[in-house]
Amino acid sequence: MPGPGDDPFERTHSGSLQQMFDKECDHQWIIDLYEKFTGKPLTRRKQGSTRIIARWWPRDPKGKMIRDVQAGKETPNSTHLWGQTLLDFFRFQRWPDQPHVMTTSTSSRLSRWMMENGESEHSKDDMEWAAREEEPKLKPGADMMEIIYARDLMVMMGLSGESMIPDNQDEQIKKSPVLPFDYSNYPDPWPLIPFSSKPPNLQSHIPFHLLPETLIVHDPFELLRGNARCRDLDDAWTSVEDIVHKYRLNLTVDSIRQTIDAERAKITEAAESAEPIMIGVLTKADSEFPPEVSSEISGIAYKLTVPPPPPPQKSTPEAHLYISPAQAIGRGNHSYVYRAEWDVPRSVFSNPKICTTCVTEAAVNILQVMNEKSEKAPLDLTPGTFIRLEKRTSRLTFSFVADATAPIDKDKQHTLEEATTLSYAEFTGPISTLHVDTVPWYDSASTDPPPCPHLWQEFVSGPLPGPVPPTTKVSVAAKLSMPGDAHLEREAINYQHFGSQFSQNWTGYTLAYPIQNPTPMNAITPVFYGYYSKEKSADASDSEYYSPILLLEDCGEQIDPEELDFDDRQECGALLLRLHYHGWTQGSYASRNILVQRGDPGDFPLMKSQQDRRFRLIDFGRAKSLKKAKEADLKRGDEKNTEADAWDLQRFNEKSEIGNVLCFEFPT
Numbered sequence: 001m002p003g004p005g006d007d008p009f010e011r012t013h014s015g016s017l018q019q020m021f022d023k024e025c026d027h028q029w030i031i032d033l034y035e036k037f038t039g040k041p042l043t044r045r046k047q048g049s050t051r052i053i054a055r056w057w058p059r060d061p062k063g064k065m066i067r068d069v070q071a072g073k074e075t076p077n078s079t080h081l082w083g084q085t086l087l088d089f090f091r092f093q094r095w096p097d098q099p100h101v102m103t104t105s106t107s108s109r110l111s112r113w114m115m116e117n118g119e120s121e122h123s124k125d126d127m128e129w130a131a132r133e134e135e136p137k138l139k140p141g142a143d144m145m146e147i148i149y150a151r152d153l154m155v156m157m158g159l160s161g162e163s164m165i166p167d168n169q170d171e172q173i174k175k176s177p178v179l180p181f182d183y184s185n186y187p188d189p190w191p192l193i194p195f196s197s198k199p200p201n202l203q204s205h206i207p208f209h210l211l212p213e214t215l216i217v218h219d220p221f222e223l224l225r226g227n228a229r230c231r232d233l234d235d236a237w238t239s240v241e242d243i244v245h246k247y248r249l250n251l252t253v254d255s256i257r258q259t260i261d262a263e264r265a266k267i268t269e270a271a272e273s274a275e276p277i278m279i280g281v282l283t284k285a286d287s288e289f290p291p292e293v294s295s296e297i298s299g300i301a302y303k304l305t306v307p308p309p310p311p312p313q314k315s316t317p318e319a320h321l322y323i324s325p326a327q328a329i330g331r332g333n334h335s336y337v338y339r340a341e342w343d344v345p346r347s348v349f350s351n352p353k354i355c356t357t358c359v360t361e362a363a364v365n366i367l368q369v370m371n372e373k374s375e376k377a378p379l380d381l382t383p384g385t386f387i388r389l390e391k392r393t394s395r396l397t398f399s400f401v402a403d404a405t406a407p408i409d410k411d412k413q414h415t416l417e418e419a420t421t422l423s424y425a426e427f428t429g430p431i432s433t434l435h436v437d438t439v440p441w442y443d444s445a446s447t448d449p450p451p452c453p454h455l456w457q458e459f460v461s462g463p464l465p466g467p468v469p470p471t472t473k474v475s476v477a478a479k480l481s482m483p484g485d486a487h488l489e490r491e492a493i494n495y496q497h498f499g500s501q502f503s504q505n506w507t508g509y510t511l512a513y514p515i516q517n518p519t520p521m522n523a524i525t526p527v528f529y530g531y532y533s534k535e536k537s538a539d540a541s542d543s544e545y546y547s548p549i550l551l552l553e554d555c556g557e558q559i560d561p562e563e564l565d566f567d568d569r570q571e572c573g574a575l576l577l578r579l580h581y582h583g584w585t586q587g588s589y590a591s592r593n594i595l596v597q598r599g600d601p602g603d604f605p606l607m608k609s610q611q612d613r614r615f616r617l618i619d620f621g622r623a624k625s626l627k628k629a630k631e632a633d634l635k636r637g638d639e640k641n642t643e644a645d646a647w648d649l650q651r652f653n654e655k656s657e658i659g660n661v662l663c664f665e666f667p668t
Helices: 006-018 028-038 105-114 120-132 144-156 254-272 358-371 486-498 566-581 627-638 641-662
Strands: 089-093 102-106 213-219 245-248 276-285 295-297 299-306 316-322 328-331 335-345 382-384 423-427 431-435 469-481 530-536 549-552 594-598 613-617
Touching: 089 105, 102 105, 105 120, 144 469, 213 530, 254 486, 276 358, 299 358, 358 431, 469 486, 486 530, 486 549, 566 613, 566 641, 627 641
Parallel strands: 213 316, 295 423, 299 431
Antiparallel strands: 089 102, 213 245, 245 530, 276 299, 276 382, 316 335, 328 335, 335 469, 469 549, 530 549, 594 613
16 A cells, blocks of 8 residues: 555656656657656667557547548648657557558647547547647747856856967056957957867847848958968967958848848837836735635735837847868868857847846835834745646556557557646735836846846856956858859858758758658758848959858758668658758758758757767759749740759759768658
């Protein structure tokens, strides 16, 4: 018998689940199931495919034939089949009386069909499971300001970077505000010699309206002339005189320009109609808060409001880029790629913050003064949040099969039961609004320290020992073109047509046919950071060639298919199939155009795991759009699908190459 403090589910199911699948615990769906119910990690032994679909959806023996399954949850870069976990993918029978004819769908799609066609009673537990599935969530990159502050601390401690200012030069640190890129006024030890430190790899999106409009390119080795420099020469940055060029942001796709205009108009409108915002609640309950059991709570409460934050910036006028032959990371038939240092204003990554602790203290002081004037007893107010949770007890049954290719045997099911009781608290007293306007907003990009110690506690690095410059360097990939080649311009246009959705990371999994197993919902392409062309000067000769620059996220190194396990190979194949699903061909599908990086983009650099592999497709100079092909056919007016058929042939050929490129038997 379990003791009074034991969790009966923990005792009866967690251990048995581990034992039940001890021989197969390399399957990812088992790991998801075990961790969901126990909250404990399950040791993963990765042998073969681990992302199988192992659940089946029961049908009414007299039910209708399922012709079209209604739309379910999905993301902008998934296929139509998305699930929060592998347990949200199901095999099911389109014809209830033909158990050997199976197809695949997801819990959100199947539950909707069952609800609309009267079969919800035959799959109560699976319907309950589907109701609990969370919506897809966008996974942002790690907080760049946190990373920047940590790097600032290393620079100040002399552990990263080499200062341009000689050690024997006694230059006083200036405390006055400085404009971005006024390097002569930067605090010691900045500015740093380019490539003497290792700036963090930028993996966060920058909104299109904040991409720097002017790019000052430092190219002392003349790489912009379109020729790779011989590495036998001295490529130390201090060995040559700096050469500077001015480049302009070149965004030509109408939808991107419209997005920029709309976002800037939105900022202007929001600033003109800004109203106070609520940041928290003060409560004085007549009983314990929160309660141990479900109940109503009375007392008094105040919603705390503060003035709106300062409006965000509408544009980034300028940034600097440094390129060096020592940082070459790739060379193709049409381009060179370098790991570049990008010096941008810190404001690109910052968001204004306000100290909730200071706001709470100020609110309490205001109330105490009001209370003293009314000669009432002192108030004992505490910060709180009103919680209301539904009270519910549930039972869940899981039916699954070990072999995803075998016919369903309904006698071989495993059932797990979970009983969950949630209590609730509902505040019934009066709620007033208290406005606090004495606490300032703080911009984390400011060169000044925060106005209070509480905000420093939110940063990993803690207080910095000195001032910081208004800009920061990050690492990006700079792609340059060879003379007379138009691939780079076409690739830049394609990235603009992709928008931001192809480079987003989402929670969950997706299924990309004909691959039979779900793959993680990671990004398909690198993040696009702009396309820049050299500004013509009055004395420049038309015969002088200077390459345009395509700035992208640095996504690692090219894969070696022989070193990848089966899951990884399927994931790499799914990247191309997802691209096809959204109406694009890649044009050059080869292992050299698939990159792998270690660690999740959402993790702090020191926390990145070498076990986390993230893959991306690159090189879209030959990519083709089905939408463009159909528009070309329509414009021609001969009622033939010449361009669309050519696109589909290219898609078919690319899909056929997946098995050869990735060295595994691919289902066509």
